[in-house]
Amino acid sequence: MTYPDTELFIDGSWCAPARPAWIDVTDPATGQPIGRVAHARPADLDRAVAAAAKGFDIWSRTGVFDRYKMMRRAADILRSRVGALAPVMTAEQGKPLAEARAELAAAADIIDWFAEEARRSYGQVIPARSPGITQMTVKQPVGVVAAFTPWNFPVNQVVRKLSAALAAGCSIIVKGPEETPATPAALIAAFDEAGLPAGIANLVYGDPAEISAYLIPHPVVKKISFTGSTPVGKMLAGLAGQHMKKATMELGGHAPVLVFDDADLGRAIPVMAGHKFRNAGQVCVSPTRFLVQEGVYDRFLDGFARAAAAVKVGPGSDPDSTMGPLANDRRIPALEALIEDALESGGRLVTGGKRIGNAGNFFEPTVLAGVPGTARIMNEEPFGPVAVINRFETEDAAIAEANRLPFGLAAYGWTGSAERAHRLGHEVQSGMMTINHLGIGLPEVPFGGINDSGIGTEGGSEAIDAYLNTRFVTMAV
Numbered sequence: 001m002t003y004p005d006t007e008l009f010i011d012g013s014w015c016a017p018a019r020p021a022w023i024d025v026t027d028p029a030t031g032q033p034i035g036r037v038a039h040a041r042p043a044d045l046d047r048a049v050a051a052a053a054k055g056f057d058i059w060s061r062t063g064v065f066d067r068y069k070m071m072r073r074a075a076d077i078l079r080s081r082v083g084a085l086a087p088v089m090t091a092e093q094g095k096p097l098a099e100a101r102a103e104l105a106a107a108a109d110i111i112d113w114f115a116e117e118a119r120r121s122y123g124q125v126i127p128a129r130s131p132g133i134t135q136m137t138v139k140q141p142v143g144v145v146a147a148f149t150p151w152n153f154p155v156n157q158v159v160r161k162l163s164a165a166l167a168a169g170c171s172i173i174v175k176g177p178e179e180t181p182a183t184p185a186a187l188i189a190a191f192d193e194a195g196l197p198a199g200i201a202n203l204v205y206g207d208p209a210e211i212s213a214y215l216i217p218h219p220v221v222k223k224i225s226f227t228g229s230t231p232v233g234k235m236l237a238g239l240a241g242q243h244m245k246k247a248t249m250e251l252g253g254h255a256p257v258l259v260f261d262d263a264d265l266g267r268a269i270p271v272m273a274g275h276k277f278r279n280a281g282q283v284c285v286s287p288t289r290f291l292v293q294e295g296v297y298d299r300f301l302d303g304f305a306r307a308a309a310a311v312k313v314g315p316g317s318d319p320d321s322t323m324g325p326l327a328n329d330r331r332i333p334a335l336e337a338l339i340e341d342a343l344e345s346g347g348r349l350v351t352g353g354k355r356i357g358n359a360g361n362f363f364e365p366t367v368l369a370g371v372p373g374t375a376r377i378m379n380e381e382p383f384g385p386v387a388v389i390n391r392f393e394t395e396d397a398a399i400a401e402a403n404r405l406p407f408g409l410a411a412y413g414w415t416g417s418a419e420r421a422h423r424l425g426h427e428v429q430s431g432m433m434t435i436n437h438l439g440i441g442l443p444e445v446p447f448g449g450i451n452d453s454g455i456g457t458e459g460g461s462e463a464i465d466a467y468l469n470t471r472f473v474t475m476a477v
């Protein structure tokens with residue numbers, strides 16, 4: 001596999017930036033540069049906005065069945081390239097090849113789902129008070145979309161926004177992740193090769209702050225979608241609000257896992273450990289605060305620590321690795337500081353806790369126990385392979401702790417009681433709650449947070465609505 005350099009994609013062509021400037025791309029398994037990505041400047045953004053305005057004109061007038069067929073073709077092209085693209089994603093992001101393949105295959109399924117949703121973006125006929133009146137709602141695409149996506153799922157973070165926008169009839173400018181640019185570019189290339197007309201999907205990279213400050217206030221841009229951290233999301237949502245732009249925000253979480261005395265630990269431990277260390281914990285829905293009832297606490301802690309110690313950390317390109325390096329070297333000091341603070345606060349290190357070697361961003365799968373609620377890691381998203389396992393006595397105490405933080409993205413419950421499962425489903429304040437299995441992230445189910453974890457959903461039948469205006473038309477005939 002040769003890692004490709006990535007150009008900008010504007011108005012249907014791959015192009016170098018107007019003023020030559022490039023950003024290095026690094027392999028997180030080695031710390032060595034492997035390629036580069038074009039750095040867009042305002043002149044490039046001007047062209048992208050003009051192209052997207054033209055693209056919207058074309059796409060919003062394209063029949064919904066043609067949009068559907070084109071998207072299905074793009075999904076098939078992407079699906080046919082999963083094997084070739086997985087090593088590219090592993091090289092730029094670090095995740096094991098199996099995870100890269102799964103992400104790419106899932107992306108094709110997401111395109112298919114939204115293609116089908118395009119054909120179901122129904123309005124309503126509303127019963128009128130008087131005879132001779134017909135009143136109805138009409139769904140129309142919002143216009144040009146600006147999407148900002150991060151590096152943890154290079155393709156999936158783009159595909160949810162891109163597919164929903166295209167299904168709705170919008171055009172889009174994606175500001176992709178500079179750390180992992182080649183596979184998002186391959187996704188856009190699949191749409192180009194499927195026959196998407198020029199200008200409808202555009203891809204830029206550069207200085208995230210410069211690009212968001214340019215695109216969000218721009219009068220041509222009508223809708224913002226951002227995935228990333230809560231502080232950046234709040235800032236961008238504020239800017240979108242100032243300019244009265246619709247915004248979808250998929251932000252950070254701090255997922256609680258409630259494990260009760262009547263839980264099936266034989267399933268809970270392997271499922272939750274696998275989920276915790278997937279993508280080295282760099283997942284917004286990664287389980288973080290494990291709250292375990294005292295009757296099973298010792299067994300759960302012991303079983304989970306063994307599962308953590310059994311994770312095979314190594315380069316994602318090695319088929320034996322079950323966890324790759326962290327995607328960015330800046331996560332290493334961030335995790336070290338959180339762990340040090342947890343231990344100083346009175347927590348106990350059960351396993352892991354430090355960087356592995358000094359080349360590449362490898363970090364030990366880490367389990368902390370008995371960490372007080374005041375420690376930073378109990379309040380800030382670790383975004384790495386670190387689990388905190390604390391004890392609780394009563395159901396009320398566990399639910400109160402689960403709901404203590406301003407985040408509300410994912411939550412997990414394990415119990416043998418149907419009554420308790422019902423209570424968790426209703427009372428744990430999170431956008432997504434999965435009980436006794438792992439069931440989030442499929443295209444057809446909602447994906448999004450509440451409170452500080454964001455606004456809107458990027459999955460399920462509601463997702464396309466974020467890219468549509470609902471207009472009301474009434475007529476007397």
Ligand code: NAD
Binds near residue numbers: 208209213250252
């Ligand atoms: P960061 O806060 O610097 O950046 C997060 C993302 O926001 C990146 O993709 C970055 O390019 C983008 N960004 C930053 N400033 C921006 C701006 N002014 N305009 C537009 N985009 C901007 O953090 P990081 O070190 O890259 O990642 C660590 C933190 O980010 C994690 O702790 C996690 O909370 C969050 N994160 C969340 C997700 C997610 O899936 N929700 C993904 C990646 C990162």
